[in-house]
Amino acid sequence: MNISSKHPLLIIVMLALLSACDSGGGGIGGGVGGSGIRDTDVAIGDVTSFGSVFINERRFDTSDAQIFVKGRRANESDLRVGMVVTAAVSFDSQLASRIEYLPQVVGPVSAVDIAASSFEIFGMTVLYGGNVKYDGLTTSDIAAGVVLEVSGYPDQSGTIDATFIKMSDGNDDFLVQGFSSVRAGGVGFGQSSINVQVTGQSISVDNGVVTNQSVLVSISVSDQSTLSSRISYAAPSIEYSQNRSIEITDYVTVEPVGRLVSTSRLRLLTNDETVIEHQNGQPASIDDIEANTRLIVSGSVLEVNGLVLAKRLQIVK
Secondary structure, eight states, X not given: OOGGGSOSSOOOXXXXXXXXXXXXXXXXXSOSOOOOBOSOEEEEEEEEEETTEEETTEEEBOTTOEEEETTEEEOGGGOOTTOEEEEEEETTTTEEEEEEEOOSEEEEEEEEETTTTEEEETTEEEEOOSSOEEESOOGGGOOTTOEEEEEEEEOTTSOEEEEEEEEOXXXXXXXXXXXXXXXXXXXXXXXXXXXXXXXXXXXXXXXXXXXXXXXXXXXXEETTEEEEEEEEEEOOOBOOOTTOEEEEEEEBOSOOBTTEEEBSSOEEEOOTTOEEEETTSOBOOGGGOOTTOEEEEEEEEEETTTXXXXXXXXXXX
C-alpha cells in the first residue's frame, strides 16, 4: 500500500473511553476520557504464549476477561505472541479482568537499514533484530512504502525495540502510541521524538485525558507529508493502586541514583531484599543497571503516582 493512497483528510476515529465495567464494544463516541480501573494488580509486557494468555511468561486465565485491540472490543484469538499489552489482573488468582493492546505505531516505512536491522516510520527508528514475531510478512518484505503495524518497547531515545510486526491489511489508520502528559499548553505527547517528527505544533484532544494515560494518535498523511494528528483513543487508565502488585517490562531512562531506579513509567525504590538478576538467572547488582537497560520489574505500589518498591529486577538487556 503506497502512502499516497491514504485519504488525505484528517483521520478521526474518536472512540469512547471504555470503562472497566463496560460490556459493550468499542463504538464511536464523543471523545476520550473517563474513569480509571482501580484496586487491581497490573501486568504490562509482551504476550509470550497462549492457553489463556501469558504476559512476561506469567499465565493469566482470560475466561472472564474483556479484551480490546486498538480500542475495539476483541477476542483472545485477536491477540498474537509478541504484542505488548496492559492488563488488569490478580497475581494471587492468576485471573485477568481486562487486557488492552495498543500498537506503538502503524504507518508506512520511509527507510530501511538492513545492516542495522532497522527501519523508520514517521521519523521513529524501529529495531527488528532479535526475537520479533511476524504476522503476514517476513523480513524480506520490509521495504520503503510498506505499511506496518509495530508493537514493542520504546527506549529512552524513542527507538522502538520491536517484539511484533504485522503487515497492514490496507484498511488500517495510521497511528502512533505515547503517554499523555499535562503541560503548560495543555496535554502533550510523551515521546519527544514524536513531538518533533509527527505532531508538529499541537495535538487536538478532548477533555479527560490524564497524565501517563496511553493514547493512540491518528496521523493523516498525503504525498509523504504529515498533515495533522489527533488523539483518537485513550486506553482506560489502569491505575497503579497503592499496596497492589505490578509487573512490567520497561526501559530505564537515567542512571540509577542511589537505590532509586527510574523507568519511562515508574520510579523504583530498591532495598537489601530486592532481587536483581540477569534474564538467565545469574545474580546482578544495581551497578549493572544503566540508562537504556531493559528490565522486567516486579514490585508493590507505594504511591499512586508510580513509586514502586521493587521486589525483583530482571535485566533483559
